Amino acid sequence: MKKILIIGSGAMGAAFSIPLIDNSHKVTLTEPYNLKLLKILSLKKFHPALKINLPKKLVIKKFTSDILSIKWDLIVIAVSSIGIDSIGEYLKNFKKTTPILVLTKGLKLDKNKIITMSEQLKKSNKKLNISVLKGPCLAKELSRKVKSYTVVANKNIKIAKNIGNIISTNFYRTEYSNDVKGVExxxxxxxxxxxxxxxxxxxxxxxxxxxxxxxxxxxxxxxxxxxxxxxxxxxxxxxxxxxxxxxxxxxxxxxxxxxxxxxxxxxxxxxxxxxxxxxxxxxxxxxxxxxxxxxxxxxxxxxxxxxxxxxxxxxxx
Ligand SMILES: NC(=O)c1ccc[n+]([C@@H]2O[C@H](COP(=O)([O-])OP(=O)(O)OC[C@H]3O[C@@H](n4cnc5c(N)ncnc54)[C@H](O)[C@@H]3O)[C@@H](O)[C@H]2O)c1
The missing domain is CATH 1.10.1040.10 (N-(1-d-carboxylethyl)-l-norvaline Dehydrogenase; domain 2)
Incomplete structure (x- = not known):
């Protein structure tokens, strides 16, 4: 059993908790931004975008910087691309080597070049141990355990595979890549x-x-x-x-x-x-x-x- 933190409780962050809970991990779903959504999730354990009741074992909390001082086995980032900067701020002084998995899709114009979500996070802290997870995934389908496939990418394929072992289930299959740029x-x-x-x-x-x-x-x-x-x-x-x-x-x-x-x-x-x-x-x-x-x-x-x-x-x- 691993302790997993998800930052961003929108459709994808919440859907991602389903295979994790299925694998008997201890999962905390946090919301950094949308307090209205947080209130609904906390009170009813019902996700308005997914239209499902979330698992009873799922812990739901507001995201605060204190949460990062807890020892997690995996930190998942599932905010929209516009929120990546603010999460980067929280991770600025993060010293641990905890694997961080970025689900967010998007690109940013940074001065004269285009950078990926993981590159943007690394701008706030070069030492972050970041992998990315992408692929065809309608959150509603994943949350209903419709068989889905995803790719985890890290230049060090061993790290990607370790993450794959934590998240894969019979309905959520993982492939691997060392081409982080290509995947993003x-x-x-x-x-x-x-x-x-x-x-x-x-x-x-x-x-x-x-x-x-x-x-x-x-x-x-x-x-x-x-x-x-x-x-x-x-x-x-x-x-x-x-x-x-x-x-x-x-x-x-x-x-x-x-x-x-x-x-x-x-x-x-x-x-x-x-x-x-x-x-x-x-x-x-x-x-x-x-x-x-x-x-x-x-x-x-x-x-x-x-x-x-x-x-x-x-x-x-
Ligand atoms: N990797 C995958 O398999 C996969 C699948 C589907 C979606 N996605 C990606 O995941 C991301 C989230 O998608 P979604 O469908 O959950 O979107 P959503 O709109 O349902 O949720 C967005 C989340 O980002 C947060 N957010 C928005 N603005 C913010 C800000 N300024 N600061 C901090 N947080 C902010 C929201 O509060 C919410 O938690 C998108 O980038 C999407 O492309 C990835």
Missing amino acids: FSSAIKNIYSMIIGSGQGNNTSSALFRKSVEEMEYLIKFFKGKKETVYGLAGIGDLYVSAVGGRNSKMGEYLGKGFTFKQAKKKFMREDTIEGADLAFEIAPYVFKKISNKKVPLMIALLKAIIKNNKLKINY
Whole structure:
């Protein structure tokens, strides 16, 4: 039995507690930001986004810096990308070698380069023992024990495998990778490509856009110094598939494909939804426009222009 801390009790943080509890670990789910959610979770043990009752054995608490002084066997970070900076602040003076597992998907523009979530955390403390976990995972399905697959990445594959042993169950299977950059970049940019695929006029168009997206993802992963084969793994086409067939990003893509601008579609159809691909577009567009040739990634550039400039999406393919 291991003692595991989860930071972030949104859909994914809470869903991730299910395989851990199944493996008889002692799990504490904490919330650093959303006090309304914390109140509901603490009072009812019901998760409003997952629409399930959480396990009785799951401990639910507000996240505070004191919690980090407890000896944990694994710390899981499951906040959205916007919250990574604040978690980095808490971990600034963290001296332990406790494995930290980052579930958050996203990229940040840092001065003149694009960095991953784990790189951003390492900026606050170089010594953190960070692994990342990505892949196709609808939190609702994981929370209902629908068989799901994930990839744990660390340059030291032994550390990744040790984490895999803690989290794997018969319904949550783990694969491993030492290509941390490739896994993080793939899992982030698939949100942009799922919008592009969603914009197809029909399945025929979307399939061709899927093929072209994979080609561009390969180029980008190599550009950002990951391994191109990672694009063919769970964090790449695995995650791209699940986002393209049924996620908020592909839904936004569908509206863009129908001729709405991003702002019109957001206001009219998706006012309350977070569109992670759009947030990412705002983050990386200045870099991509400057450093990456339109000839290499025409779909990505067309989508970024549509989001950033609020133009109609024009895909010339
Ligand atoms: N690795 C995987 O298998 C996997 C699967 C699904 C989602 N995800 C990723 O996990 C992350 C969370 O997804 P989710 O579906 O749980 O989202 P969610 O919106 O349900 O939850 C977001 C969490 O982040 C916290 N948060 C938001 N803003 C914050 C801030 N400024 N400071 C601190 N905390 C803040 C919220 O309070 C909440 O705990 C996303 O990056 C998502 O892409 C990963």
